[in-house]
Amino acid sequence: MNGTASALVWRGGSSFETVEVDLPQPGPxxxxxxxxxxxxxxxxxxxxxxxxxxxxxSVLGHEGVGTVVTTNGGRTVDGAAVVPxxxxxxxxxxxxxxxEPCRRGLTAKCTSVQKAGHESFDSDWPLSGTYASHILLRDGQAIVAVPESLQDGVAATAGCAVATVMAVLERAGELTGRRVLVNGLGMLGIVAVAAAxxxxxxxxxxxxxxxERRSLARGLGATALAPATDRPGTVDVSLELSGAPAGVRSCIEALGIGGTAVLAGSVAPAGTIEVDPEWLVRGWRTLTGVHNYEPRHLQQAVDFLEDLGDGLPWTDILDGPIAADELAAEFLRDDVPRLRTVLIM
Structure with a gap:
């Protein structure tokens, strides 16, 4: 295929280099x-x-939206042929x-998993990330068509934050009539509040x-509390999205009889949390975790954004857009006032 792609290659720290590479010819x-x-x-x-x-x-970035240039038999999550x-x-x-994990329906834990925005630029998948003009989607990577009603910055969040929340809510079970605690009001937390x-x-x-994040949640209809001074009381479901040990403890300790805690923020070492097994057993409580998501959750994310997307305060969520030559400075910012910054290459 003729033409080149422009990629922001991360060289360590806040150093990014713009590199031109030949457009790849998609394999099967x-x-x-x-x-x-x-x-x-x-x-x-x-x-x-x-x-x-x-x-x-590497080329970082894993939340993105774009237009199909060409395909070699790609299919969407619902089985439709991908069309340029x-x-x-x-x-x-x-x-x-x-x-085995894939056969069990846990493809997120595939034994040979590769991840968008997490692969070496020197590997066989250099255009794996979204901080580039093009991305090559591999066989076995979920694809979902996006309605024109969703603006680019909104649609891009489906690929990580929103799809992860869909997986978390599936794990949490039925929410109708239940009291739900959401700890950690980053992008996942704000989406979780609206979806719950x-x-x-x-x-x-x-x-x-x-x-400010509490104010966003309050605007969506939540009861917003400051963890330093407030206690959530007893809940039926708790969703832990911060990864902070104190937040994990709060989510577990708040569970009432038959309650379920879903942890999704603890993706880095943060020490251990003590749990009394007798309290867990006698209370019929469930403690579970979610990391990444399944293809169906990406489709659910797009559907959620289409149904409720306009109800989220996107002007307060999305910052930018910024251009390619502003990305390094974006990572040096001490203050990040909004939950996502939009990059346009």
Whole structure:
């Protein structure tokens, strides 16, 4: 295929280099997408700051939206053939579909998993991330068509934050009439508040030390509390999205009889949390975790955004857009006033 792609290659720290590479010819099941927007996820901020290990050099970024340029037999999650010109979002994980976890329906834990924005630039998948003009979607990577009603920055969040929340809520079970605690009001937390209320929660209690984020949750209809001074009381379901040990303890301790706690924020070492097994057993309580998501959750994410997307305060959630030459400075910011920054290449 003729033409080149422009990629922001991460060289370590806050150093990014613009590199031109030949456009790849998609192999079997692969799809080449021209990206129209990407969003900066908090996990990439952790990578650049050194809090999370990652291959270097690499093209970071895993939340994006774009238009199909060409495909070699790619299919969407619902089984439809991918068509050039279609606007799409895509999954974080590329999976084999044949290993034991994949056969069990846990493709997120594929034994040979590869991840968008997490692969070396020197590997066989250099255009794996969204901080580039193009991304090559591999065979085994989920693809979902996006309605034109969703603006680019909104649609991009489906690929990580919103799809992860869909997986978390599936794990939590029925929410109708239940009292739900959401701890950690980053992008996942704000989406979780809106989705839990949409699914019929009687009350959503939202906790975060950041007053502005509490205000966002309050605007969606949640009871917003500051963890330093407030206690959530007893809840039926708790969703832990911060990864902070204190937040994990709060989510577990708040569970009433028959309650379920879903942990999704603890993706880095943070020490151990004590749990009394007798309390767990006698209370019929459930403690579970979610990491990444399944292809169906990406479709659910797009559906959720289409149904309720306009109900979220996107002007307060999305920052930017910024251009490619502003990305390095974005990672050096001490203050990040909004939950996602939109990048346009």
């Amino acid at each position: 099941g692969e799809t080449l997408v021209r990206l129209t927007a990407a969003t900066v996820c908090g996990s990439d901020r952790h990578t650049v700051s050194g809090r999370r290990p990652a291959p270097c050099p 010109g279609t606007r799409v979002v895509f999954g974080v994980t590329r999976t084999c579909g044949t290993c 209320l949409q699914r019929g929660a009687a009350e959503v209690v939202a906790m975060d030390p950041n007053a």
